[in-house]
Amino acid sequence: xxxxxxxxxxxxxxxxxxxxxxxxxxxxxxxxxxxxxxxxxxxxxxxxxxxxxxxxxxxxxxxxxxxxxxxxxxxxxxxxxxxxxxxxxxxxxxxxxxxxxxxxxxxxxxxxx
Amino acid sequence: xxxxxxxxxxxxxxxxxxxxxxxxxxxxxxxxxxxxxxxxxxxxxxxxxxxxxxxxxxxxxxxxxxxxxxxxxxxxxxxxxxxxxxxxxxxxxxxxxxxxxxxxxxxxxxx
Numbered sequence: 001x002x003x004x005x006x007x008x009x010x011x012x013x014x015x016x017x018x019x020x021x022x023x024x025x026x027x028x029x030x031x032x033x034x035x036x037x038x039x040x041x042x043x044x045x046x047x048x049x050x051x052x053x054x055x056x057x058x059x060x061x062x063x064x065x066x067x068x069x070x071x072x073x074x075x076x077x078x079x080x081x082x083x084x085x086x087x088x089x090x091x092x093x094x095x096x097x098x099x100x101x102x103x104x105x106x107x108x109x110x111x112x113x
Numbered sequence: 114x115x116x117x118x119x120x121x122x123x124x125x126x127x128x129x130x131x132x133x134x135x136x137x138x139x140x141x142x143x144x145x146x147x148x149x150x151x152x153x154x155x156x157x158x159x160x161x162x163x164x165x166x167x168x169x170x171x172x173x174x175x176x177x178x179x180x181x182x183x184x185x186x187x188x189x190x191x192x193x194x195x196x197x198x199x200x201x202x203x204x205x206x207x208x209x210x211x212x213x214x215x216x217x218x219x220x221x222x223x224x
Contacts, residue, residue, distance in 0.1 A: 004156075033211075040122070042202060042216035043157070058211075090156055101147060102212060104156035 003027065004105035006091050011110045013085075021076045021108045023091030029103070030096045032074035036060060037088040037107075046089075049074055050096050078110065085112045115140040115207040119215025126193050127223050134218045136203035137185040145206040146186045148177060150199045151217075157202060161188070193222045 004025045013019045025032065031050050035043040045058030049068040063082025068074055074093075078085045088109050092102040116139040126132050138146075144165040149157035163170045163177045163186065170177050174193075179186040190197055200219050204212040 040216060042119075043212075043214040045211065048211060092156075101159050101162065104149075104158070106156050107154070109154075 004091060004093055004103055006089075006105035006108050009106065009108060011108055013110070013112050015112055016080045017112075018080060019078050019085075019110065019112075021078065021089055021091075021110070023074045023076065023105060024072055025074075025091075025093045025103075025105075026072060027093055027103060028071075029093035030071065031094045032068070033092040033094075033102065034058075034064070034066065034074070034076045035090040035092065037090055043090065046076065078112075085110060115143060115205055115213040117203060117205050117213050117215045119203050119218060121218060122216065123219045123221070125221045125223065128193060128195060130193055132188075132190045132193050132197070132220055132222075134188045134201055134203070134220075135185060136187070136205075136215050137183075138205040138213075139184065140205065140207060141181075141184065143205040143207065146177070146179060147204050147212070148188050149202045149204065149214075151202065152199045160201075190220075193220075195222050195224050198222045 007022045033048045034046040044060050047066045049055035065077045090107045091105040094100045094102045119136045147162035150160045151157040161175050161177050163179050174191045176189040200217045202217050203215040207213050
C-alpha cells in the first residue's frame with residue numbers, strides 16, 4: 001500500500017520543548033516537502049528537499065529544522081525558537097522535474113501550551 | 114516570485130447546482146495548475162490539474178479552465194453533491210517544482 005505516512009496524528013508539547021514530526025514515503029519520490037496550515041492561511045512552505053542530503057528553506061523556515069538522510073524520510077523538528085508552533089503540519093512528496101503532482105500525508109496537528 | 118489569489122473564500126450552493134472557484138496567478142512562466150480537495154482533518158488530495166498548453170480539462174463533474182493571457186484558472190463542479198463539501202485549494206508551480214497555494218475556498222453543499 002503506497003503512500004505517505006505522518007505520525008503521530010495529534011501531538012501535544014509544552015512551550016520551550018523541541019518536537020520532531022515524522023514523515024515517511026514509499027512512493028520512491030526524490031522530492032519531499034513540509035507545509036504549515038493555519039485557518040484562512042492556506043498552505044505555506046517550510047522546507048523542501050529534492051534529493052537526499054540536500055534541502056532548502058521555504059517561505060517560513062524560521063524556528064524549524066529538517067534532515068534528509070534517507071530518500072524515504074524527511075523529519076521536521078519544531079524548535080523552541082518557533083514563536084507560534086501550534087498548527088496543522090502537512091508533509092508531501094513528488095517526482096522531481098516540471099509539473100508533477102504532490103502527494104500529501106494525513107497531517108499532524110501540533111498543539112503547544 | 115509567484116503569487117496566487119483565490120476567490121471566493123467561502124461558497125454555499127444548493128445540491129444539484131454548479132460551483133465555480135477562481136484563481137489568478139502572477140508569474141507568466143508558471144505552467145502547471147493543480148486543484149486539491151481537503152476534507153476536515155485530512156491531507157489535500159489532487160482532484161484535477163491542467164498544464165499551460167491546454168485550455169480546458171474535464172473529469173466527470175469536475176472541469177478546469179485556464180486563460181494564460183489573463184493569468185487565471187477556474188474550477189467548475191457541476192451537479193454538486195453533499196460529499197463535495199470540503200476546502201478546495203488551487204496552486205501554481207514556481208521554479209519548476211515548488212507549488213504556491215491559494216488560501217482555499219470552503220465549499221458547502223446544502224441538501
